[in-house]
Amino acid sequence: MSASTVTPAAPTQPPAPAPHDSRLQYTACPLCSAPDIAVLRTGDCSRHPLYKPVIAPTMVWMRCTACQHVFTDGYFTDAACAEIFSSTNPNQQPGAAFEQNRYVSARIVERVARYVADGRWLDVGFGNGSLLFTAEEWGFEPQGLDLRPSTAAGLRALGVDAQCADLTTLDAPGRYSVISLADVLEHMPYPGEGLVAAHRLLREDGVVFASMPNYDCAAWRLLDAGDANPYWGELEHFHNFSRPRLYALLEEYGFEPLHYAVSERYRVCMEVIARRR
Numbered sequence: 001m002s003a004s005t006v007t008p009a010a011p012t013q014p015p016a017p018a019p020h021d022s023r024l025q026y027t028a029c030p031l032c033s034a035p036d037i038a039v040l041r042t043g044d045c046s047r048h049p050l051y052k053p054v055i056a057p058t059m060v061w062m063r064c065t066a067c068q069h070v071f072t073d074g075y076f077t078d079a080a081c082a083e084i085f086s087s088t089n090p091n092q093q094p095g096a097a098f099e100q101n102r103y104v105s106a107r108i109v110e111r112v113a114r115y116v117a118d119g120r121w122l123d124v125g126f127g128n129g130s131l132l133f134t135a136e137e138w139g140f141e142p143q144g145l146d147l148r149p150s151t152a153a154g155l156r157a158l159g160v161d162a163q164c165a166d167l168t169t170l171d172a173p174g175r176y177s178v179i180s181l182a183d184v185l186e187h188m189p190y191p192g193e194g195l196v197a198a199h200r201l202l203r204e205d206g207v208v209f210a211s212m213p214n215y216d217c218a219a220w221r222l223l224d225a226g227d228a229n230p231y232w233g234e235l236e237h238f239h240n241f242s243r244p245r246l247y248a249l250l251e252e253y254g255f256e257p258l259h260y261a262v263s264e265r266y267r268v269c270m271e272v273i274a275r276r277r
């Protein structure tokens with residue numbers, strides 16, 4: 001749906017913000033702060049399941065000349081976030097497809113457990129909760145964090161501790177042995193802030209698990225070649241990472257990358273385990 005087809009609001013209601021007001025523009029690279037950024041391409045997000053007419057139907061992707069990072073031209077205002085968060089993908093509800101997701105999560109937990117054997121596991125943006133359910137089977141103490149209140153309530157109803165809060169506001173230094181950021185960093189306006197928080201919240205030998213699309217691989221280029229790459233229109237993403245750029249960011253914020261894997265969670269994604277220095 002294009003913005004021009006939206007029914008005008010009734011005169012008694014305040015006017016809906018223009019689509020271009022739904023994003024706060026980046027004036028510099030959100031990773032390295034270099035001011036030299038240029039438009040890379042656009043993408044159509046109007047057919048995304050969570051699309052709302054308040055959001056511009058075209059996403060503009062930028063590239064930083066200094067560090068090559070790829071990101072959207074802006075991130076959502078609080079009002080736009082509230083609109084998007086008013087609905088949830090069915091596969092992100094706690095307990096969704098729990099048996100199938102258990103197999104996928106088990107392969108993640110097994111790899112993480114090679115580096116940290118026990119302790120509290122914080123999953124940020126836990127969605128269907130599968131990673132926490134499975135981490136508990138390995139003996140970890142699961143705790144979830146999600147920005148959608150209904151999702152947090154849904155996990156608590158299934159017996160797992162969960163809060164509706166932003167990672168950067170948690171005040172529990174050194175509390176966790178594992179923090180998973182599974183498809184989280186690309187949703188944050190400034191991913192470095194998430195890594196600062198993770199570093200503070202992890203115990204000394206704790207590890208972070210991060211997954212996200214990898215835009216610098218053959219599979220991504222093949223999706224592009226077939227004009228079938230969903231990520232240029234992925235409404236909730238502000239960033240496309242390459243493996244080298246992710247590794248450099250982890251190093252910058254005090255993490256040592258230990259392990260790389262291809263993700264089974266979503267298409268063309270990578271998974272990295274990194275230890276807090």
Ligand SMILES: [Zn+2]
Nearest residue numbers: 029032064067
């Ligand atoms: Zn940059």
